[in-house]
Amino acid sequence: GAHENDAVYVTGTIGDASAGLKIRQHHLSASHSISDALVDRLENPLPRVAEGMALRGLASAAIDISDGLAADLGHVLTASHVGADISIEALPLSDALLSLKLSEARQQAVCGGDDYELCITVPVDNEQQVQQKLDALGCPYTRIGTITPQQQVLRWLDENGNEVNWNVKGYDHFAQTQDDAGNDKC
Numbered sequence: 001g002a003h004e005n006d007a008v009y010v011t012g013t014i015g016d017a018s019a020g021l022k023i024r025q026h027h028l029s030a031s032h033s034i035s036d037a038l039v040d041r042l043e044n045p046l047p048r049v050a051e052g053m054a055l056r057g058l059a060s061a062a063i064d065i066s067d068g069l070a071a072d073l074g075h076v077l078t079a080s081h082v083g084a085d086i087s088i089e090a091l092p093l094s095d096a097l098l099s100l101k102l103s104e105a106r107q108q109a110v111c112g113g114d115d116y117e118l119c120i121t122v123p124v125d126n127e128q129q130v131q132q133k134l135d136a137l138g139c140p141y142t143r144i145g146t147i148t149p150q151q152q153v154l155r156w157l158d159e160n161g162n163e164v165n166w167n168v169k170g171y172d173h174f175a176q177t178q179d180d181a182g183n184d185k186c
Contacts, residue, residue, distance in 0.1 A: 002061040002080035002121035008073070008145040011048050011118045011134065013094040014065055015105060016041035018112020030100060037096035045116040052118055054133045059120040067113040074154060076121065083153035086145035088164060110156075110166075121147055 020042030022028035023035050030038065052062055061080060063072045069091075077083055088106060097105045122130050127143075134141045148155075156166040 002076050002082050002084075002147050003123065004082060004147055004149045006060050006121040006123055006147040007127055007143050008084055008086065008147060009118075009120050009122060009130070009141050009143050010065070010069070010092055011051055011120075011139050011141050012046075012115070013092045013097065013109075013140075014069055014115045014117055015091075015097050015107075015109030015112050016094050017045060017114035017116075018042075018068070018108045019097055019100065019105075021112075021114065022108075028100070028104070030096075034096050034099050037094070041094075042114060045114060047116040048118045048139065051134060051137055051139050054137060055118075055120060055130060058126045058130050058133065059122050062118055062120040065113060065115050065117045065119055068111045069119060070110050070154065071113070073119050074152070076119070077152050077154060080121075080147075081151050083148040083150035083155070084145050085148055085155045085157055087157050087159075088166070089159045090142055090144040092140070092142040092144070 016038050019028060020035075020038035020040070023030060023039055024042065029035075047064065055062060061076045063076050065072050073084060073086070091106060091109045093105050093109055097108060100108075120130070131141070145157075156164045158164050
């Protein structure tokens with residue numbers, strides 16, 4: 001149901017659960033307090049069911065972020081026959097995730113899943129109502145981009161609006177989880 005010029009929003013912060021999993025798997029290290037915060041997001045997700053219900057009739061499309069923003073937004077784009085421009089700078093990252101190297105934090109936010117936050121597309125005329133509904137529920141949200149007419153093209157933009165050649169994907173249930181060198185794929 002996403003349409004050209006719809007705004008793209010994400011609830012909460014993304015990437016924490018994925019980083020928590022990497023910590024559990026000993027592929028990532030952080031201080032004890034940071035590790036605890038990230039692992040807690042993995043082990044105690046807060047699905048945004050009430051928020052999703054409140055946005056019925058206002059959002060043009062919605063999906064939970066279980067396989068990573070790139071994969072799950074990609075599903076919306078494919079089903080809706082549209083594309084999206086997403087601002088890398090606008091990605092909502094927690095303080096815990098930001099304590100990691102910025103490139104790692106962003107990669108977890110885009111590729112990592114299990115946060116169960118919502119990615120929603122909203123017609124411009126409904127943005128104020130959506131914001132009011134989310135505010136009333138105490139749910140943080142961030143506008144991260146715009147739907148474009150280019151079918152299934154997901155573009156990542158830097159702070160100046162220039163396209164970044166960022167070949168990232170979310171989790172694929174049918175792909176190998178490691179490359180030939182034994183490195184985790186994202």
